[in-house]
Amino acid sequence: MRKPIIAGNWKMFKTVSEAAAFFADVKGKAEIDGVEAVICAPFTTLPALVEAAKGTTIAIGAQNLHFEDNGAFTGEISGVMLKDLGVQYVIIGHSERRAYFAESDEIVNKKVHAAFKHGLTPIVCVGEKLEEREADQTKDVCKVQTEAAFQGISAAQAVQVVIAYEPIWAIGTGKSSTSADAEDVIAYIRSVVAGLYDAATAEAVRIQYGGSVKPNNVAEYLGQPNIDGALVGGASLEAASFIQLVEGAK
Numbered sequence: 590m591r592k593p594i595i596a597g598n599w600k601m602f603k604t605v606s607e608a609a610a611f612f613a614d615v616k617g618k619a620e621i622d623g624v625e626a627v628i629c630a631p632f633t634t635l636p637a638l639v640e641a642a643k644g645t646t647i648a649i650g651a652q653n654l655h656f657e658d659n660g661a662f663t664g665e666i667s668g669v670m671l672k673d674l675g676v677q678y679v680i681i682g683h684s685e686r687r688a689y690f691a692e693s694d695e696i697v698n699k700k701v702h703a704a705f706k707h708g709l710t711p712i713v714c715v716g717e718k719l720e721e722r723e724a725d726q727t728k729d730v731c732k733v734q735t736e737a738a739f740q741g742i743s744a745a746q747a748v749q750v751v752i753a754y755e756p757i758w759a760i761g762t763g764k765s766s767t768s769a770d771a772e773d774v775i776a777y778i779r780s781v782v783a784g785l786y787d788a789a790t791a792e793a794v795r796i797q798y799g800g801s802v803k804p805n806n807v808a809e810y811l812g813q814p815n816i817d818g819a820l821v822g823g824a825s826l827e828a829a830s831f832i833q834l835v836e837g838a839k
């Protein structure tokens with residue numbers, strides 16, 4: 590039985606005081622039996638959030654990490670540093686990182702290895718561009734990205750990975766994939782994982798949908814047999830909305 594997981598991706602939003610105020614508002618309310626709630630926040634807010642989350646069921650995640658432990662990589666943050674803070678999750682390979690920071694499938698894979706090396710749970714993003722969707726390449730793109738991300742990852746590690754299927758054309762646009770389309774692609778991604786490992790491993794992996802998920806559509810996605818949660822950008826920024834998203838995943 591896969592536990593539903595709602596992860597907020599704040600992207601480049603919120604100061605430390607804004608993050609603290611948000612957490613005070615969701616504490617207790619976004620803690621719902623049977624649903625895992627995660628907040629993936631900017632690096633600067635992580636120490637305060639990790640501290641605030643102590644004793645709660647809300648997990649804190651980062652939005653990126655470097656694949657090396659340390660070194661001359663100006664501006665980067667490593668898994669060692671995130672683990673040291675008490676961070677539990679890390680988003681890897683978000684389409685914005687792939688598009689604006691030239692993250693290749695190979696880099697994504699190195700980052701997945703780095704996350705496991707430091708006991709962080711990766712949320713690995715895959716998904717197609719609009720032109721790839723229109724060219725009927727959605728499943729091919731997701732297959733290539735998924736297989737690359739899992740390269741060299743053991744079955745014992747694979748079951749811990751959270752995959753986020755995010756069609757790029759649906760991110761921040763208000764144009765969400767239909768729940769049936771998202772289910773179709775996510776079921777396919779699960780079959781790709783089965784091909785890499787086995788049916789039991791694929792059954793255990795949690796796969797989220799992401800792309801214009803809102804409180805009013807989250808339950809529809811989560812109602813699909815293969816959709817185990819959501820990675821949410823815009824609608825995760827307001828406390829009331831984040832609480833509704835977690836409630837909607839029950």
Ligand SMILES: O=C[C@H](O)COP(=O)(O)O
Pocket residue numbers: 598683755759760761762763799800801802820821822823824
């Ligand atoms: O990581 C989250 C996704 O990019 C979705 O963002 P959105 O919910 O604002 O469309």
